[in-house]
Amino acid sequence: MSLKPHEYEGEKALAEVLFNSIGDGAVTTDEFGKITRINPTAQQILGYSEEEAIGKWFPDVFSAYDDEEQSIPLIERPVTRAFVSGRIISEKIRYKRKDGELIPVSMTISPIMVKEQPVGCIEIFRDITKEYEIEKMKSDFISLASHQLRTPLSAVMTYSHMLLDGFMGPITKPQSRSLKTIVSATNRMNETISTLLNITRIESGSIAVARKPITITRIIDEVVTEHHIAASEKSINFKIESPDTSIKIISDGVVLKEVIGNLVSNAIKYTPPSGKVTVNISPKGSQVIISVRDTGMGIPEESQASVFSKFFRADNVVRQETSGTGLGLYLAKGLVKELGGDLWFTSKEGEGSIFYVSLPLLPQSIRTQTVRKSIVNE
Ligand code: ADP
Secondary structure, eight states, X not given: OOOOHHHHHHHHHHHHHHHHHOSSEEEEEETTSBEEEEOXXXXXXXXXXXXXXXXXXXXXXXXXXXXXXXXXXXXXXXXXXXXHHOOOEEEEEEEEOTTSOEEEEEEEEEEEEETTEEEEEEEEEEEOHHHHHHHHHHHHHHHHHHHHHHHXXXXXXXXXXXXXXXXXXXXXHHHHHHHHHHHHHHHHHHHHHHHHHHHHHHXXXXXXXXXXXXXXXXXXXHHHHHHHHHHHHTTOEEEEEOSOTTOEEEEOHHHHHHHHHHHHHHHHHTXXXXXXXXXXXXXXXXXXXXXEEEOSOOOOGXXXXXXXXXXXXXXXXXXXXXXXXXXXXXXXXXXXXXXXXXXXXXXXXXXXXXXXEEEESSOOOOOOOSSOBOOOXX
16 A cells, blocks of 8 residues: 555654654664764764764764774674674674764664665664663672682681691691681682682773693693592592693683683582593694583583573572582683683583583784783682
């Protein structure tokens, strides 16, 4: 059914009113990337008037920057990718206001399709400065609280060790048992504090990643040594398989050790007594793959998509009440990304899991940042 001219005018006016009433910033372009509409909220966020924006090339008005305040090349900009791919793209980026200030925005850009041809784009975006500030306050608080907790905790650790080792006189068997419980609880608390600090560093982009030649088997040997007692207490058959013991990569040994240590500790924790945990190192093309395989309880299929989310613990492990925070894999995923690699897994409930870490064999460009701190691993 075609519209009569006055009805068409009415529809057009209504569309205009609706567009201008959108509470978020909204902007449309034609197929050449020229701005065709910009609503009042977008004008207010960016500081450009309608007259200053309409008819201009979109990237000239909407200068886009990444989280490190680097200008995003035209080819990588969401608007270009949406137009070229015909897909809807949602991202968090920064736009430069007319007054020069960079503001973080959450945006969704969709190609406008007519008869399967893109004839322009529509973008909806929202100023998320407040959300960024709240996130930063949260991170700063965790960081401060963790540092404040760490100082008294080191005193507890030092003195418990001294008492346990008999530096302050002989102790009885029950006293020794109690002290061992204190030491293991403070160790756990210390690990949780390190995890929290490292997470805040990753989330604020201030983690330092070294680039030094490292021999992978040496790192894995250290991890295995550290987890040897935990494995033997559960009579777990714990071994390394490595076809080539000389594989060297340019990476950060401390970060890699933290990642593999995390995977190994999970494998031991979630494998019933007398099971098997195997670490394998194999080169594959331009990468090296480190896998940690266990014959443990596995991850239920419905939980698999959430395993790398913060605080997530699957029902099957929670039921068994094993201790855990649900932060280890979230941190490991972030750390592997910092190393320029990837972390993924396959798992079957009741049969076991395999976690894989891939790392580039050749040096990768690792982001440089202004404020960078070393990973906390003590
Ligand atoms: P947690 O402190 O709970 O171990 P992680 O972030 O390390 O936290 O792991 C998140 C969840 O993923 C675990 O609670 C568990 O449900 C699941 N998971 C991780 N590794 C394994 C594994 N090897 N076998 C079975 N489940 C695992």
